[in-house]
Amino acid sequence: MITVPRIRRLDIALLLGLLGLALWSQPGRSESFSEKLTRQLNANAQREALNSLSRGFAVDEAAIKATLPDGADRRMVLRTRASLYEKVADFERAEADFSELVALSRNDPAMYLDRGYFYLRRHRFADALADFATGARIEPRKPVYPYAIGRVHAAMGAHDRAIESYNDAIRLDWQDGRSLLARAEAKINLERYDEAKADYNRALRAALRDRNDRFFAFLGRGYAALVTEEWEAAVADFDRALELDEKAFSAIVWRGYANERRGRIDLAIDDYERAVSYDPSDANSRSSLQRLRSK
Template identity: 25%
Template sequence: MKTIRVALALLLISSSFQNMSIASESGPMKDARKLFDERRYQACFDEINKVIKTAPTHSAYAMRGRCYYSFAQYDLAIEDFGRALKLQPNEKKVLWFRSEAYQAEGKYALAVEDLNVLTKQFPNEYKFFRARAIANNILKRYKDALADYAECARIKPESERVIKERGRVFAAMSDHKNAVIEFTKAIAIDDTLPSTYYDRGISYLKLAKYNEAVKDFSRNIELDRGKKAGAYVKRAEAYEKLGKPKEAKQDRENASKIDDFEM
């Protein structure tokens, strides 16, 4: 779940306000925008509050919402994005920002509602489909998530990251054969990421392919320099299934010495 949320966070484009129209902005509004672009969020917030008192515009509410987002005050960000959308319904960037705030609040169903509008209006916008795929996965709407990943593939060539995400959807559906296929594709693109080997190793375990699981967990340990206990624990499980108790015992001992070890 943490990995999925990280993937969502990476979708946020913090500089998107730079592309919004500034032709009709007042001096204070331009000043606030400049402060935002410089990541001086508190100063921007103070300035935009002054603007809102005299000119409560769509852009002003949207910018204050972004300031609230930067302060991790997601509920207040959502309120301001809602105010902006009342003044300019279904505006692309603000819907996107609000979907991000919903995701940060853990309100994935509401995020999907905003993303539904965006994908309908902009059927070739990759990031909207990917964000919805991730949210649908969290909501356990696995078929919807796979459909969104299919749209991602239609729009542009798939990256290792997206293929791995799709593999995790298959794994969540207990379709480990297809999960292995996806993880193998991801490894063919980038064979240096320890997490992909771990994911594939888990699916191999579920498929009772214990030798393959041992190889993947070993590769994970090698690439990750043995910093995480999980791969040792899972490799121990595979060794036990293979009738190798000494190796399993050693892996459990190694795991117990690592900070993130859990029984």
């Protein structure tokens, strides 16, 4: 029998590289020569700025602003530069820019949210909690702040406290799919599987727009079904998860286990073979495959 690991869903902050910002995506319409030239010059400036950052050099605000669309204000400049500093692991300069953003807009809760997530990514939990709490005081009717507080508690392993924060977020917006998913994850970690399945169901009914969120909803609900020995339901959810990410290793292995337990040895072998092809070093998958082939 294979060991079924616990699901872990991590909030991964997408650091905006200069060349990856949606604002700078190439337009679909045909461009004039001057537009093409401007875009090329901006791309060159972006590469130069990123190269300077990666060498540990400071980049002045004018250099960043030159790469941004017309009308970009200082807050956009600082936010962009802070993200770039963080991307190249210059955390001191990144924090300085995030803090300057807060100083410029002390009544703008979004600035506290940005810096709070920076602190969370740096595992500075007390600082993150302080910023998220400040944002919540300024904008008490937005669920993003209690949700963020819950993410800090979850990162600290305090899943009961995380659930309390997610409850606050859901009271503000009962269809907040992200908070429902996070609460389900916390309940998985507390082995409250039936409650977790109920939250996954609610999240999926909330019409999750993000593909990644839908993937984790099916994966998490499938895992809850797996540990409660609902094999058919588990396979169905892992099928849906794999439609969204066909190389999701956990979904493949867990589906193999569920197929084995429901007597579909042929499908279990297929899943374990697929898992081994993706990760030949995984001892559990290789052992399960050898065991089933020997029957």
